[in-house]
Each structure stands twice: as structure tokens, then as C-alpha cells.
Amino acid sequence: MSLELQWSDGHISKFQQDTLLSCIPCEIDTGKSDNIPLSPSPIIDYQQFITTNDPLRNSVTYQDFMKNDTVLRKLLVDIVNTGFGVVVGVNGLEETRLAHNRISHPVRTFYGDGVTVLVPDAAYQDTAYSFASLPLHTDTSYFIEPMGLQSFAILERRGGTGGLNCFSDGFLTSKNLFDESPELYDILTKTQLPFQYLEEGRFDYQSIAPTLLIHPVTGQIQQIRYNPRHITNVSWIPRNRIQLFYEAFIRFTQLLEENKFWIQLEPGTLLWMDNWRILHGRSAFTGHRSVASAYFPTSDWRSKARSVGIQCS
Numbered sequence: 001m002s003l004e005l006q007w008s009d010g011h012i013s014k015f016q017q018d019t020l021l022s023c024i025p026c027e028i029d030t031g032k033s034d035n036i037p038l039s040p041s042p043i044i045d046y047q048q049f050i051t052t053n054d055p056l057r058n059s060v061t062y063q064d065f066m067k068n069d070t071v072l073r074k075l076l077v078d079i080v081n082t083g084f085g086v087v088v089g090v091n092g093l094e095e096t097r098l099a100h101n102r103i104s105h106p107v108r109t110f111y112g113d114g115v116t117v118l119v120p121d122a123a124y125q126d127t128a129y130s131f132a133s134l135p136l137h138t139d140t141s142y143f144i145e146p147m148g149l150q151s152f153a154i155l156e157r158r159g160g161t162g163g164l165n166c167f168s169d170g171f172l173t174s175k176n177l178f179d180e181s182p183e184l185y186d187i188l189t190k191t192q193l194p195f196q197y198l199e200e201g202r203f204d205y206q207s208i209a210p211t212l213l214i215h216p217v218t219g220q221i222q223q224i225r226y227n228p229r230h231i232t233n234v235s236w237i238p239r240n241r242i243q244l245f246y247e248a249f250i251r252f253t254q255l256l257e258e259n260k261f262w263i264q265l266e267p268g269t270l271l272w273m274d275n276w277r278i279l280h281g282r283s284a285f286t287g288h289r290s291v292a293s294a295y296f297p298t299s300d301w302r303s304k305a306r307s308v309g310i311q312c313s
Helices: 017-022 062-067 069-082 092-103 170-180 182-190 239-258 298-307
Strands: 002-006 012-016 084-088 116-118 134-137 149-158 165-169 192-199 203-210 212-214 221-224 261-263 269-274 278-282 288-296
Touching: 002 017, 012 017, 062 069, 062 084, 062 092, 069 084, 069 092, 069 269, 069 298, 092 149, 092 269, 092 288, 134 165, 165 170, 170 182, 170 221, 170 239, 182 203, 182 212, 182 239, 203 212, 269 278, 288 298
Parallel strands: none
Antiparallel strands: 002 012, 084 269, 116 288, 134 278, 149 269, 149 288, 165 261, 165 278, 192 203, 212 221
8 A cells, every 4th residue: 555645846745554654753752852941142243244145255365265364264264254265366177176275174074085066977976966956055964074174166067057045044044033933942952853865775874863062061053954855754753743843844944045145156156154154055057067065074174274263162
């Protein structure tokens, strides 16, 4: 026995009975979690949010960035305060690599060795390697510790249309949610979600974490983990909490969209963003487009920031 659903866009999904039965929510939760107080407000310096929706205006030049430690410190301050750092005048892949190494060495993942050049490639099941649009998300949600800093550099674009990049500040959105409903904010800090990236016979990465991770001492937002495409079975959420969780998750998604802004990255621009804070996506595109991307662990880039006298948790 199976269930067949046709969605508004014409897509048809089929579910086997065994699969549906495995997704039945667990029993009502009557345990101690009801007695845990609401998570504290995500108190940080909200004057540092990008109010212009234009991180490119705070850019530094490649030559200054490579030669001047004061400029390096400025870029790291920008990342800590706003989630973005931008270098302009970067010519090609080799200078992109050199700029990366000023902060830290990119980490090797199953996507490639350090710097990965993204072009549409059917060999990967990840939609980043396609011409399709990408909704807002954080990367590597399926890693036990998602990558901290992520970079993008447009190496080449020929012909076609589209391919704009969109971003949304997850910390700002978390505060928006808290100000609107502490209860909805709270359940996103306490509901553990399973994430997975699966390619049969090749990869099976899995993690479990809340959408909003708060610092255990300060109570401030520490990390956003958001990618609905990688969330798997949520059947362990108790029945008396599942509706509130979905209400919170949907409202958080709506607020992310309200805070979303678009920019066009041009060849020669290297953009870093804090993947624990900033969500990103893109519009669909045609033509040729190659993008150099790299990941840096949070421990590494924050170590560099502290080493030049920048305070960060």
C-alpha cells in the first residue's frame, strides 16, 4: 500500500506504507523538558547588522589585504561584526588561493581539496552543481560541526542570465523571532533535527542539532543550522510539540525571506561569509559560470581573529 501526492507544481511524490509508519510522531512528552526555562534573548550588538544590504561597500583591495596587516584586521572585524568580508581586485584562482591563506588554509572536504571550482556537474547530487536556483540555507548542515567560514569568488561568467546571490542574516532573524514570540524562538533552540547528505555507495554524512544553537554560557546565538533539503525523519519530536515546532520553523523561514537581499558578484570579487550566521542562495542561471568556493573551520578563522586582537566567542 502506498500514498501518492500531487503537489501544486505538478510534482508527484509516492510514499510506501512502511515509510509512513516510521514517521509517526513519538508519544506525548511529559518529561523534564517542560520545566526548562525559555532560552534567553540572543543579546548581541545589533548595531552591527548590515542595514544597507550591501556587504560590497565595505570591501578592501587585494593589494592592501595581502601587504597590510591593518587591512587584514579590518576584514576580520567586518566578518565578526557583520558576517561578511570582501576583497576586490582578485585576479584568478591563484590570487584567490593566496588571499585565502592570509586567514587560514581551506579545509579538504568530499567536494574537493581546499578550493573547489563549482560548475554544473551531474556527477554530484548537490544542487549547487546545477543551473537551478538555491533557496536560503547554511552549508554542511549534515557535518557534526558545520564549516564556519565560506568564500565565493566568481572566476568567469560568459553569456546567459541570472546567477544572482542572495543572503539573509540568521542572527538578526533570530532576534526578530524572539521579539515576536519567545516561545517560537525557544522551541527552535531545543528541538533536535537530523540532517543527512547521502550518495549511495559514496557518502553518508549525518548530524543532529537544533536550528538555533545558543552559547552554553552567554546565552547568545552561536550558530544557525538551516537547510530543509537535508532534514530527514523528525518522528522523534513529541506529538504535543510537533505543531509548535512547525509553526516556529515556518515563521523563521518567513522572517529569513523578509530579511533577504540580493547582490551580483562580479569576477575579481572574493566574498567571505560566516556560515554559522549568514544564509545564502542564488537565482537560476544560464550560460557559463564558474565559482571558486572554500571552507574554513570556525576554530581556525576565529583563532586568526583573536591573534590580531579581535574579541570573538
